[in-house]
Amino acid sequence: MRPILLQGHERSLTQIKFNKEGDLLFSCSKDHVINVWYSHNGERLGTYDGNNGTVWTVDVDTESRFMVSGAADNTLRLWAVATGKCLYTWEFPTAVKRVAFSADDKQIVCITEQRMGYQCAIRVFNINREGDGTDQSEEPAFMFNPIGSKVTVCAFTLTPNVIVTGHESGKVALFNLKSGEEILNNERAHMDVVTDLQLSADRTYFITSSKDKTARIHDIQTLMVIKTFTTETPLNSAAIAPGKPYILLGGGQDAMNVTTTSLRQGKFETRFWHKVLEEEVGRVKGHFGPINTIAVHPGGTCYASGGEDGFVRVHHFDDSYFRAKPYGDLEIED
Amino acid sequence: MPGLTLDNGDIDYSDIEAKYQVDFDESLDNTVIVDNVPIIDKSKYDRLVAKIAKDFNKKGCSIKPDDIFMPWDDAAGKSKGYLFIDFKSVDEANLALASMHNHPFDAKHIFKLNRFTDVERYAELDETYVEPETEEYTAREHLRAWLADPQGRDQYVTYRGEEVNIHWHGKPSQCEVAHTPKWEHFLYVAWSPLGTFVATLHRQGVRLWGGPSWKPQQRFAHPLVKLIDFSPCENYLVTWSNDPIVVPEGAPQGPQYLSPDDEGNNIAVWDVKSGHLLRTFSTPKEPETNSPKKQMQWPMLKWSPDDKFVARVTAGQMISVHELPSMYLHGKKSLKIEGVVDFEWCPQGDRDRDDAASDSKATTSGSKGALKARENMLVYWTPEVANQPARVTLIGFPSRTVLRQKNLFNVTECKLFWQNQGDFLCVKVDRHTKTKKSTFCNLEIFRVREKDYPVEVVELKDTVLDFSWEPKGERFAIVSSNDPNLGNPGPGITIKTDVSFYQLDRGKNDFKLLRSLASRTSNAIRWSPKGRHVVLATVGSSTKSELEFWDLDFNNEDTGREKVASKDDWGAAIQLLGSGDHYGVTDVEWDPSGRYLATSASAWTHTLENGYAIWDFKGQELEKQILDRFKQFIWRPRPRTLLTKEQQRQIRKNLREFSRTFDEEDAAEESNVSAELIALRKRLVDEWNAWRARSKKEQLEEKGQTVERHTSEEKEEIEVWVDEVIEQIEEEVVE
Structure with a gap:
């Protein structure tokens, strides 16, 4: 559509x-x-x-x-x-x-x-x-x-008074709000700034994106890295698609470099990756600047991306998106 | 020490003495015996000694008459015919040994120098014969082992950053790294023309590697080597360095090393098998002109296709042909040609090679009747001078007979293109109009296999940028352009070009246009080494990077080239098979089998999206690797097939039968791969599901502990009203 x-x-x-x-x-x-x-x-x-x-x-x-x-x-x-x-x-x-x-x-x-x-x-x-x-x-x-x-992104966990944070150094940590203490951390979750952190629907795991060109899924209890998605461009945002086993990644080279290179060089596409198999399944073109932020409809019926170019693009998924089984009949828990 | 007296009788100085003792050179290494000295009597002693000292001094060994000791036979009153010389140091003695040994003192006396210590050594030598130990024979690795690969895969080498890899390329499951050598500090890698060796260029010289274990095979010590070129049969190697050869003192000597005679030269010719240096040349000094510096021509030495001759041109004067392996000038004189600019050897076709082989067999067995193999040929051109027209000349070599000459007018530049079988020669003549304002292009095509070498002209209005013969074929492709931007290249300017295919019309015996593809950006033609398929690429542009895969015999279902297209479907068999895009492509190369094409973007040219891609001949991308600092991709060449023509024909005839086994292999392979993949996916999914189940359970437990916040989660129904305009009718009421 x-x-x-x-x-x-x-x-x-x-x-x-x-x-x-x-x-x-x-x-x-x-x-x-x-x-x-x-x-x-x-x-x-x-x-x-x-x-x-x-x-x-x-x-x-x-x-x-x-x-x-x-x-x-x-x-x-x-x-x-x-x-x-x-x-x-x-x-x-x-x-x-x-x-x-x-x-x-x-x-x-x-x-x-x-x-x-x-x-x-x-x-x-x-x-x-x-x-x-x-x-x-x-x-x-x-x-x-x-x-x-310093902290760049954060979200509440299910545990009362505990938040999960992403840091400039690439660290991901859990903080106790009452004491201000770090409960747990993963110093080497990413090699560069954590740019986005989005929770799964049930808040048991979360996805982070980073300038180190990777996105990762972590367990919110243990902060263990469950999945890693390696792309060839710095990432600004990552989102989890409910209902389908996909994640959406957005990014592109830094805005300061955009004018010096061509559009195709910029890699301003939304990338769909298979959440479990860690394989790229598709790309959606459209923005002519880096993608800064991506959000998926909680029902999983559409997604929106916002770019450095000042536009928000809302894509409603076609029927084929729901019907397609690119990897056959794999039953994957959400 | 006066004034200072010390009673030091009881102090033990022995340790200090031992420490500071001056080591007197007790050895006799600096003493040399000179034999074959004239036998004289007393009266001549002074004169002789003075003369000998003078001779030595002349050669740079400074001695005084006092250093000479001449033993005397008192009984006879004469000298004994030899003498000893003491030198100041061992080094000087060595120098004297090197320069004065075999010195002709006079007509009868030639000095023989020996080290004094050597005399003693040889005198004490054990006289009994000891049989030398025969060295255990160790079989060398087969240098063409890669051809015996059961899957018939090809190899390629990649050079990225500081890392070289040699890969196998076959079906997707058969692609693997064959070898990761630990070569360090080199400029680049190159294959020898038959693929036997891979060469690396180091500071010290060239190194060849080969065999299944990639052991070093040969080395050529040419310091600071920058360019290399193998002879076509890879018997010889030419190396070039920008810096003239300097042989430092104390450098190793021998047939494998540059000698002081080679100093100041830039080019060296080596024998690949023995590693011996055959000869060095100096680069001709370009006369200082105001014209912009021309790019150096490489290869500077051009090899005849059978490795028998190597020739080089001295611009405007002559072509010098050297014989191999002696490297002497053939016939002791060069071909003096006023104004010669460039020349090219005629390549040997498969047929010529067979003829030559049978020819040499015939001469060894003494029988006659075998077809005389074609003589080597070379073609050169001379520009217009005064009243003389420009001229293209085809001569036979070594007979040096002129076979064909063609005069040309209004010539700016000529380029010589041989078809790879030596059947045709195309001379691309860039011509200018009388006013010299505009240029156009003629293609003068020599049909070399026919009697009297008929020439035919294809006239074109545009400038031809690239010309390429179909290997083993009768077709060629040209890239022409009339773009106004031609000639002033700038960033972002992509020149519009036309690509045309021509084919020999057997009936009329001339070349006719097959098809022209107008307004593209392609600037490179890459024929498959087996002919028929051709790739048009846009190389070196920052904006366009298209690849087009064409098939020129699309309709002829493997019936072979013999069937000549009839008049009405002339050019109809050309078909675009596919197209692709490789951003920033700098190099396009077919594999030796003509099945795959590799494109690469090298970091030597730019730094955007470096890496390589492999395509099949239909234009399907099989593999793409984006790698930072990627520099080189080269397919390993293959030598000529060992199958005879008859065998090849048999295979072509029974292709179905042969292909069946391969089809079966393919099918088995495919199911194998997918089974593996499915298993991997299943494992990943199972792991994920297990983890999800675990974390969900934990979550539930946690919820149980904390008071349920939302006992009854009320869900709000959101109704979305979608207004859809089915039809819009505008009515205009006319009053």
Whole structure:
């Protein structure tokens, strides 16, 4: 099926996210705007205005009631999904690079940049879901500065008060929020910056992508690397396709090198790899800049990719995608 | 020491003395005996000694008459005819030995020098004969062992970074690395023309490797060698270095080494089997001109196809032909040709080779009647000078008879192309119009096998960029262009070209256009070594990198070339089999069997997506490797088949029968491979499923511990309203 091109941003995309049902797609970009779209037809439902800098990250809760965003204007904002109103704003000394809701929607975690003498910090806020949502506590429930390489990505695990993080050095670690202690780490998970971290539907494993041209699936309990997917280009994003045994990888050479080489050199395709067999099964072309972020519909019926070129492309899978069994009848657990 | 007296009687200095004792050279190594000295009486002693000392000094051995000791036969009052000379050092003695031994002192006396110590040694030599031990015969490895591969695979060598690999190439399951040699510090690798050796170019010289275990086979000590060229039958090797040969003092001497006589030369010719140096040449000094420096021609020495002669051209003056293996100038004189620019030997066809073989057999057995083998031929061209037209001349060698001459006018440049069987010669003549403003191209085609060497001209309006004969065929392909950008290459400019195929029309005996493919970017023609298939490639462009696989006998189902296409389907049998793309391709090469094609992007040219790909003749990509710092890919050449013509015909006739066994092998192979693959996949899936089951169980247990947060997970149904416009009718109401 023809992809739907979402042309609502003027600058490169930073993160895109489906809500739990997959009918809405949130996208944020360097142009300070957050957009929300109907995923089935690409119609824009609305925007969330107010940020004064690159919006680095968004996340939405399971009820699609609250949305949270982190931006380069050093703010973390809580939005009402339905009305587009900013409900609460937290301010920090440095930019917010990553936010995530917990599985029960009661907590959010945010990572702030290490800059201007401030250390990289992880803060967790309890969200007051009563009332209209404007009554939030200014103080974080937990806050700590992880030692060593700075954190680039994070997510809540199923275990209460434990988060999983990806680091600039390529390290992947589990942190106890209460104590701020590293519970477990895998220093050599990647050889370069971890660029993305996405959880499986049941939060028992996760996939990371890295500039070292590989993506890896890890067990969330042991941080053991289960699968490795080696490509020939730096990766910016990796996502797990529910329902089918595939993972989606996106990347391409650095934006700074794009103008000096041809399109085919850039490798700006979304790559589909078989999750278990570690083989590439297909590629989807379209972007003319590196792919910065990929998200798959929770139902596994479509996926979206956001690129450095400022476009979001939503691809609904054809029938053939669901029917095709390129490796025969292999029964693979999700 | 005056003024300082010490009673040192009881101090033991022996240790210090032992430590600082000066070692006097007690040996007699610096003493030399000179024999064959004239026998004289006392009166002449002084004069003789003075003369001898003078002679020695002349050769650079500085001695004084005092150093000479002449034993005297007092009874006879005469000298004994020999004398001793003491030199200052052993080195000087050695020098004297080297330079004064066999020195003709006068007509009757030739000096014989020996080391004094040697005399003693030889005198004490054991006189009993000891039988030398016969060396155990060890069979050398067969250098062509790779041809005996049961699967008939071909080999290729890859050079990447500092690593060389020799691979087998066959069916997908049979591709494997044959050998990873530990060669270090070399420029590049090269196969010998029949594939027997692989050569590496080191700082010290060339090294040949071969045999199943890739042992070193031969070495040629030509320091800083940059280019090499084997003779066609790989008996000889030519090496070239930019730096003139310098033989340092104390360098090893011998037939395998460069001698001081070779100093200042650049080119060396070696015998491959013995490793002996045959001769060295100097590169002709280019006269300093204002014209941009021409690229050096390589190979500089051109070999006759039977390895009997090697020739080189001195631009504008002559062609010098040397005989092998003596390397003497043939007939003691060069072919003096005013203005000669370039020449080319006629290659030997399969037929000529058989003739030559039977010829040599006939001469050894003394019988007559065998067909006389064709003489070697070479063709050269001279440009226009004053009133003389440009001229292409075909001569026989060694008879030096002119076989055919052709005058040409308005010539800018000639290029000589022999068909590989020596049946045809094409002279690509770049001509200019009278005003010299525009150039065009003529192809002068000599039919060398026919009487009087008829010449036929194909006139073209465009510039011809590449010309290529079909191996063993009667067809050729050209790349021509009339692109205005031609001649001013720049980044991003890809020149538009036309590719045309021509074939000999047997009826009319001339070459006719088969088909022309207009407006492409291809700039390289690569014929399969077996003919029929040809690949057109766009090489060296940053934007285009297409490969087109053509079949020129698509309709003739293996009926052979004998069937001449009838008039109406002239050119109809040309068919595009497939096309491919290899980004940044720099080299395109067929394997010796004509089944596979290799394309590579070498890091020597650019650094984008270096690596190689292997295609089959239909244009299907079989293998692709993207490797950083990839430099070289070369197929291992194969020698000529040992099957006779009759045997080959038999095989072609019964191809079905032969192919059946191979088909069976293929089928077995395929099922084998897939079984392995399926097993591997199953294992991977099982592992994954086991892990998933485990982690799910753990998750459940954890959930049991923590209070169930969502007792009843309410699911919200999302209804998606899709408005679809089935039809839109616009009605206009006309009032």
